[in-house]
Amino acid sequence: MIQVVLPAHLRTLARVAGDVELAVEGPVTQRSVLDALEARYPMLCGTLRDHVTLKRRPFVRFFACEQDLSHESPDALLPEAVAKGTEPFLIVGAIAGG
Amino acid sequence: MSTVRVLVGTRKGAFVLESDGKREKWDVSGPHFAGWELYHVKGSPVDPNRLYASQSSGWHGQQIQRSNDGGKNWEAVGNKFVYDGVPGTHQWYDGTAHPWEFKRVWHLEPSLHDPDTVYAGVEDAALFKTTDGGKEWEELSGLRKHGSGPHWQPGAGGMCLHTIVLDRGNPNRIYIAISAAGAFRTDDGGATWKPINCGLYSKYLPVPTAEVGHCVHRIAMHPSRPDVLYMQKHWDVMRSNDAGDSWHEISGNLPTDFGFVIDVHAHEPETIYVVPIKSDGEHFPLDGKLCVYRSRTGGNEWEPLTKGLPQSDCYVNVLRDAMAVDSLDSCGVYFGTTGGQVYASSNAGDSWNPIVRDLPAVLSVEVQTIA
Numbered sequence A: 001m002i003q004v005v006l007p008a009h010l011r012t013l014a015r016v017a018g019d020v021e022l023a024v025e026g027p028v029t030q031r032s033v034l035d036a037l038e039a040r041y042p043m044l045c046g047t048l049r050d051h052v053t054l055k056r057r058p059f060v061r062f063f064a065c066e067q068d069l070s071h072e073s074p075d076a077l078l079p080e081a082v083a084k085g086t087e088p089f090l091i092v093g094a095i096a097g098g
Numbered sequence B: 001m002s003t004v005r006v007l008v009g010t011r012k013g014a015f016v017l018e019s020d021g022k023r024e025k026w027d028v029s030g031p032h033f034a035g036w037e038l039y040h041v042k043g044s045p046v047d048p049n050r051l052y053a054s055q056s057s058g059w060h061g062q063q064i065q066r067s068n069d070g071g072k073n074w075e076a077v078g079n080k081f082v083y084d085g086v087p088g089t090h091q092w093y094d095g096t097a098h099p100w101e102f103k104r105v106w107h108l109e110p111s112l113h114d115p116d117t118v119y120a121g122v123e124d125a126a127l128f129k130t131t132d133g134g135k136e137w138e139e140l141s142g143l144r145k146h147g148s149g150p151h152w153q154p155g156a157g158g159m160c161l162h163t164i165v166l167d168r169g170n171p172n173r174i175y176i177a178i179s180a181a182g183a184f185r186t187d188d189g190g191a192t193w194k195p196i197n198c199g200l201y202s203k204y205l206p207v208p209t210a211e212v213g214h215c216v217h218r219i220a221m222h223p224s225r226p227d228v229l230y231m232q233k234h235w236d237v238m239r240s241n242d243a244g245d246s247w248h249e250i251s252g253n254l255p256t257d258f259g260f261v262i263d264v265h266a267h268e269p270e271t272i273y274v275v276p277i278k279s280d281g282e283h284f285p286l287d288g289k290l291c292v293y294r295s296r297t298g299g300n301e302w303e304p305l306t307k308g309l310p311q312s313d314c315y316v317n318v319l320r321d322a323m324a325v326d327s328l329d330s331c332g333v334y335f336g337t338t339g340g341q342v343y344a345s346s347n348a349g350d351s352w353n354p355i356v357r358d359l360p361a362v363l364s365v366e367v368q369t370i371a
Helices: A008-014 A030-040 A080-084
Strands: A002-005 A020-022 A060-064 A089-093 B003-010 B013-020 B027-032 B037-043 B051-057 B061-067 B089-091 B097-099 B104-110 B118-123 B126-130 B160-166 B174-179 B182-186 B216-221 B229-233 B237-240 B262-264 B272-274 B292-295 B303-305 B323-325 B333-336 B342-345 B353-356 B362-370
Touching: A002 A030, A002 A080, A020 A030, B003 B051, B003 B333, B003 B342, B013 B037, B013 B353, B051 B104, B061 B104, B104 B160, B126 B160, B160 B216, B174 B216, B182 B216, B216 B262, B229 B262, B262 B323, B333 B362
Parallel strands: A002 A089, B037 B104, B037 B362, B323 B362
Antiparallel strands: A002 A020, A060 A089, B003 B013, B003 B037, B003 B362, B013 B027, B037 B051, B051 B061, B089 B097, B104 B118, B118 B126, B118 B160, B160 B174, B174 B182, B216 B229, B229 B237, B262 B272, B272 B292, B292 B303, B323 B333, B333 B342, B342 B353
16 A cells, blocks of 8 residues: 655645555556545645646645655656555645745 | 624635624634635525635645535535636736636635525636536636737736626626726626726726726625626726716725725615725825725715724735625624734724634635524
């Protein structure tokens, strides 16, 4: 199972208390993880990527295994540890405020 | 006894304030959707327990929330606002062509006849409609595709469609306003639109009497007289007696005619309210004194209403969607400030009390009078 960590506001929106566990069919990529996440929690559609273009929203970042994967292709394979479920796929809201 | 419910949208969540008809003690619930911007919360006139809320953030975009029990419980409904066809461009601040991009919903206007039908005014300016309680949204693209669309440009707050006024007697007639394109009217349910800006004068435009380009801040109407419209423009308070076909100024003796809100007394169609703001460069009251002005003559003659409002060191703003009235016999008037206060008057403005005073900056105030 893929472990996904949502930012606090999206946990509230999706009404989940902690991390999310997802079963992903086929290659584990940003796209397949987000597809599975949005299928489970439809209210998250549009909050991470654009409804139409499916581009990542500007203030959203994807981290895993101490790497920033935000600019990777959405179809690139995620690290093996994420695919095995031993490391989480982190969805992070960019820091803002000042 | 009647209940009054005040729906408050703020920079960091929504709040629901309830009182009985005396309007003396208020129960506050919230924040709902804590941390998110709530540009607008409004109830259905048909079913007062049906509420809609526009929830957004710079990080995670737009959500629409719906409640079926007066704001106790909410569910996220559809948030897919996609322009019809190829959106094209409008003017950017520097005059260059800029692609139309959806940013947020500024205003939700539930139908006067059906709780599942709602209009949404969005930035970049367009009008959307749902007929299934918010699950699916469809653009009424005749507005954006009006020939003037490529010449519209944003005001300082963005190019937002912020005002939607429905006509109870004529479901095909809708008025909308856009900063900074101006006011428009449809008489065929949204298929086609005409600019209704004749009589507006905006000196920041190359042609001050241009057909479009005016920064209209808010339009108000009394339901019993749908052809009479009141407008708070960027500068100038205006009135139309012919459904917007022509406008004339009614600023009269106001100390400044810049402002955002304007509203009409629930029972007196010639009694109107504004909150004068010093200037477009200084978004706070004159001399640090918060003051509502009331005209009982449909404009031109205005009286200051200050009892209960801070009269020194007050530098808040009152934004365009942040005033509303109830429909009790003694009309209640309500407004919220960027300082987080919501003031209420249970006597048509003669005196005011803060019914809550330390909320996040208030973006919108709506009122439901529930029998």
